[in-house]
Amino acid sequence: MKKMTTATLVAAGALMLGAGAATAEKLTVGLASETTSIDPQFHNVGPNNALSLHIFDRLILQDERQRLMPGLAVSWTPVDDLTWEFKLREGVKFHDGSDFTADDVVCTFERAPNVPNSPASFATYTKGKTVEKVDDYTVHFKTEEPYPLMGNDVSTVAIISDSVGCGATTEEFNNGTAAVGTGPYKFVSYTPGQSVVFERNEDYWGEKPEWTEVEFRPISSGPSRVAALLAGDVDVISGVPTTDITTLEGNDDVALYQGPSNRVIYLHMDQFRENSPHITALDGSEIKNPLLDVRVRKAISMAINRDAIVDRVMEGVAVPAGQLLPDGFFGVSENIEVPAYDPEGAKALLAEAGYGDGFAMTIHGPNDRYINDAKIAEAIAQMLTRVGIRTAVETMPRSVYFGRASSGSPEGEPEFSFILVGWGAGSGEASSPLKALIHTFDKDAGLGATNRGRHSNPDIDAKIKEALATVDDAKRQDLLAEATEMAMDTVAIIPTHFQVNTWGTRKGLAYAPRTDEYTIAMGVKKTN
Amino acid sequence: MSAFVIRRLLQAFLVMALMSVIVFFGVNVIGDPVYMLVSPDADQAELEAAIARLGLDRPIWEQYLLFLQGALRGDLGNSFIFGEPALKLIFHHMPATLELAFSALFLSVVIGIPLGLYAGLYPDNPISKGIMAGSILGFSLPTFWVGLMLIMVFAVELGWLPSTGRGDTATFLGIESSLFTADGLSHLFLPALNLALLKISLAVRLTRAGVREAMGQDYVKFARAKGLSTRRIIFVHVLKNIMIPVVTVMGLEFGSLIGFSVVTETIFAWPGMGKLLIDAILQLDRPVVVAYLMIIVLFFVIINLIVDILYSILDPRVRLQDQGA
Numbered sequence: 012m013k014k015m016t017t018a019t020l021v022a023a024g025a026l027m028l029g030a031g032a033a034t035a036e037k038l039t040v041g042l043a044s045e046t047t048s049i050d051p052q053f054h055n056v057g058p059n060n061a062l063s064l065h066i067f068d069r070l071i072l073q074d075e076r077q078r079l080m081p082g083l084a085v086s087w088t089p090v091d092d093l094t095w096e097f098k099l100r101e102g103v104k105f106h107d108g109s110d111f112t113a114d115d116v117v118c119t120f121e122r123a124p125n126v127p128n129s130p131a132s133f134a135t136y137t138k139g140k141t142v143e144k145v146d147d148y149t150v151h152f153k154t155e156e157p158y159p160l161m162g163n164d165v166s167t168v169a170i171i172s173d174s175v176g177c178g179a180t181t182e183e184f185n186n187g188t189a190a191v192g193t194g195p196y197k198f199v200s201y202t203p204g205q206s207v208v209f210e211r212n213e214d215y216w217g218e219k220p221e222w223t224e225v226e227f228r229p230i231s232s233g234p235s236r237v238a239a240l241l242a243g244d245v246d247v248i249s250g251v252p253t254t255d256i257t258t259l260e261g262n263d264d265v266a267l268y269q270g271p272s273n274r275v276i277y278l279h280m281d282q283f284r285e286n287s288p289h290i291t292a293l294d295g296s297e298i299k300n301p302l303l304d305v306r307v308r309k310a311i312s313m314a315i316n317r318d319a320i321v322d323r324v325m326e327g328v329a330v331p332a333g334q335l336l337p338d339g340f341f342g343v344s345e346n347i348e349v350p351a352y353d354p355e356g357a358k359a360l361l362a363e364a365g366y367g368d369g370f371a372m373t374i375h376g377p378n379d380r381y382i383n384d385a386k387i388a389e390a391i392a393q394m395l396t397r398v399g400i401r402t403a404v405e406t407m408p409r410s411v412y413f414g415r416a417s418s419g420s421p422e423g424e425p426e427f428s429f430i431l432v433g434w435g436a437g438s439g440e441a442s443s444p445l446k447a448l449i450h451t452f453d454k455d456a457g458l459g460a461t462n463r464g465r466h467s468n469p470d471i472d473a474k475i476k477e478a479l480a481t482v483d484d485a486k487r488q489d490l491l492a493e494a495t496e497m498a499m500d501t502v503a504i505i506p507t508h509f510q511v512n513t514w515g516t517r518k519g520l521a522y523a524p525r526t527d528e529y530t531i532a533m534g535v536k537k538t539n
Numbered sequence: 540m541s542a543f544v545i546r547r548l549l550q551a552f553l554v555m556a557l558m559s560v561i562v563f564f565g566v567n568v569i570g571d572p573v574y575m576l577v578s579p580d581a582d583q584a585e586l587e588a589a590i591a592r593l594g595l596d597r598p599i600w601e602q603y604l605l606f607l608q609g610a611l612r613g614d615l616g617n618s619f620i621f622g623e624p625a626l627k628l629i630f631h632h633m634p635a636t637l638e639l640a641f642s643a644l645f646l647s648v649v650i651g652i653p654l655g656l657y658a659g660l661y662p663d664n665p666i667s668k669g670i671m672a673g674s675i676l677g678f679s680l681p682t683f684w685v686g687l688m689l690i691m692v693f694a695v696e697l698g699w700l701p702s703t704g705r706g707d708t709a710t711f712l713g714i715e716s717s718l719f720t721a722d723g724l725s726h727l728f729l730p731a732l733n734l735a736l737l738k739i740s741l742a743v744r745l746t747r748a749g750v751r752e753a754m755g756q757d758y759v760k761f762a763r764a765k766g767l768s769t770r771r772i773i774f775v776h777v778l779k780n781i782m783i784p785v786v787t788v789m790g791l792e793f794g795s796l797i798g799f800s801v802v803t804e805t806i807f808a809w810p811g812m813g814k815l816l817i818d819a820i821l822q823l824d825r826p827v828v829v830a831y832l833m834i835i836v837l838f839f840v841i842i843n844l845i846v847d848i849l850y851s852i853l854d855p856r857v858r859l860q861d862q863g864a
Contacts, residue, residue, distance in 0.1 A: 041703075045818065047620050054620070055578040128622030130576040134585060181622060203621075204632060204810035205705055228704055230808040231818070234687055235703050239808075242694040242702040379821070410823040414571025437580050447580070457582030 043250030045229035050184035051169030061529035067169035067192035077439025113144040118177035163438040249530040251513040270524025274435040278505040283465035289373040289428035308502035310360040316352040332506035335444040342441025342491030369399030376431035378406040466503040551840040572823035616826035625830035636811030640796040642731035651742025659750025677740030686806035703808040730807040749781030790846035
């Protein structure tokens with residue numbers, strides 16, 4: 012008996028020691044952008060979605076390369092063309108101890124598109140779907156048309172609790188009363204602009220979280236974020252400025268982790284106006300819009316030295332692009348090469364198209380949206396000028412730029428002729444850029460919404476629509492790749508590079524870079 | 540005096556009304572907030588729904604009338620981004636800015652005035668010359684650079700103070716502030732010093748000039764002749780007289796400490812109003828920008844009033860009354 016007590020005591024002591032060591036496991040993260048709410052359905056924007064992943068699981072999760080993996084759903088399969096069956100994980104508990112069931116899923120999808128005052132709602136992902144409970148652990152998602160992207164859409168919506176979450180206001184999420192999910196971390200506190208604190212969910216159904224406590228602090232100024240890491244005030248930072256990368260690489264106290272993102276930087280060209288407002292002959296007189304000619308578009312693509320942009324402007328922190336998504340993503344074509352730099356060939360093509368003397372054009376771009384955006388626009392302008400297209404540069408803050416680029420002309424059409432933009436494929440597969448950027452601008456169908464060049468090709472449209480209606484993954488992958496090949500063939504847009512994101516950690520930690528640019532505590536591991 | 544105060548309040552109201560027109564129209568002609576808010580994945584129909592929900596489909600004069608209607612009830616609109624009343628957001632961020640501004644003012648007074656006094660009393664002393672040279676640096680070095688240098692030296696190299704952010708807060712006399720905890724003060728010191736640097740220099744130069752002028756005046760000579768101690772002459776008579784310009788300028792500068800703490804708050808990731816403003820400008824959160832500017836105007840108006848009243852206390856010759864008009 013006595014022996015047993017001692018043993019128990021030792022065990023208890025060991026446990027307490029373990030717990031004592033564990034309490035020291037606090038992780039502090041400095042974020043480049045501020046979270047605007049704890050309510051996971053309030054604002055569909057990267058920083059908020061990343062943060063909400065800690066508290067709230069999704070039915071389907073995305074790994075660091077945005078491949079789908081089971082979350083609160085263990086399987087999702089189409090039972091017929093219009094119905095998807097989701098089998099839910101059993102035995103999962105919310106942070107308040109209540110059970111996770113189909114009721115939570117149903118009410119989540121009712122609330123998600125209808126949050127009051129939401130600046131960008133999740134209606135994008137929930138529209139056209141009705142959710143029906145079959146039994147406690149089975150739900151059916153019904154659509155009016157075959158819908159293959161069900162998994163991708165569902166993976167964006169955070170599951171909240173029927174008992175406390177679904178009827179709650181955004182304010183109740185922010186003060187914590189409704190911030191109850193099934194996720195790996197529990198809500199502790201939220202001070203807007205200052206910090207968000209989580210603690211470990213000891214009963215998490217999945218891989219046990221590594222940190223007992225996590226604090227996120229917004230530090231928007233790049234140099235200050237780096238200084239905070241160097242001073243040891245934070246353990247991990249997102250968005251390491253490209254100018255600091257070389258210095259930090261030489262510092263033994265910090266480690267850098269880089270990975271390509273799903274964001275392609277590309278050029279949109281006016282392909283819907285006979286006379287484009289920012290294109291003239293060299294003497295300033297009006298000319299027919301040369302960008303309507305595929306040879307001119309091809310020449311522009313050949314005149315751009317992508318390697319130089321990556322090496323010089325991006326200081327090596329980017330990947331040259333020849334299509335819409337980097338290698339490894341769903342729907343990427345293996346047959347597309349990055350267009351080679353060929354200024355002589357470009358000149359020849361321009362001459363063949365009847366623009367041997369060149370013309371004058373203005374490139375418009377944002378100056379505070381993408382990494383080094385204004386510098387890239389300047390570099391491209393110089394490269395085009397070299398082949399005879401005298402290109403002026405005009406950059407502006409994104410708050411002004413995007414409105415004008417989308418609907419700034421007197422008729423409410425895109426205002427510019429030749430623009431630099433970026434696109435992050437939120438769904439992590441090629442249909443996202445294809446339907447938004449390449450498909451004909453079609454308001455009724457909700458397609459081509461961000462097609463600011465108004466490129467329009469019925470063959471490509473048909474291919475995209477076919478892909479969007481094909482539930483079979485292998486077939487859809489091929490269709491998307493074919494549509495991409497066709498779009499690159501007619502140079503609907505000119506991709507220049509994929510952004511690479513850089514995270515910094517203190518020595519002894521590692522971060523698994525994510526293509527969706529999220530910074531999450533689940534991705535931070537100890538290396539020793 | 541009360542007639543004076545009432546008239547000043549009426550003037551203030553007029554200023555506010557004028558400002559509301561300038562600010563509202565000024566902010567509303569720039570850019571397009573819808574594209575800053577909606578998810579890039581949104582289709583055309585959602586875009587239109589967002590425009591309608593934000594009321595941006597109405598003509599601008601109608602938007603302004605709606606804004607005025609709300610403003611008279613104390614509602615300056617909801618933030619586009621946070622979905623909360625703009626005023627609530629600003630008041631939420633105000634304590635952080637106020638404690639920063641008060642600390643900076645405190646530092647500039649306790650450091651600036653003694654140094655200026657010393658430099659004024661012993662103008663040829665090498666230390667005085669050093670102080671004056673230092674004050675030129677304080678004027679001319681850009682705040683963002685000094686801030687980063689302070690972080691590099693005290694946080695990164697020496698590790699004495701935290702680099703960024705606001706520390707723990709505690710509640711004392713009903714006020715929640717980081718002034719009441721050691722952690723809070725350690726976080727506060729660097730940003731407050733950075734913000735105060737320019738004001739310290741200003742206080743040094745104003746005090747020095749005042750002292751130099753006062754020391755040659757008849758009342759000081761008379762006090763000397765009467766046999767008063769130097770100590771009493773300086774600290775009671777001279778200091779009281781030179782305080783008038785110092786109070787005026789520092790009072791007005793306090794407004795600018797609050798209004799323009801933007802740079803310091805951004806560098807030190809200080810969760811104050813300035814940080815809120817700069818984010819609101821970048822993301823075109825118009826209601827927050829408008830509400831912020833209205834509040835800053837109100838601040839300046841009130842501070843000017845307080846300075847006028849302080850005048851009359853410091854200098855009995857000044858009477859608060861209307862001068863014609």
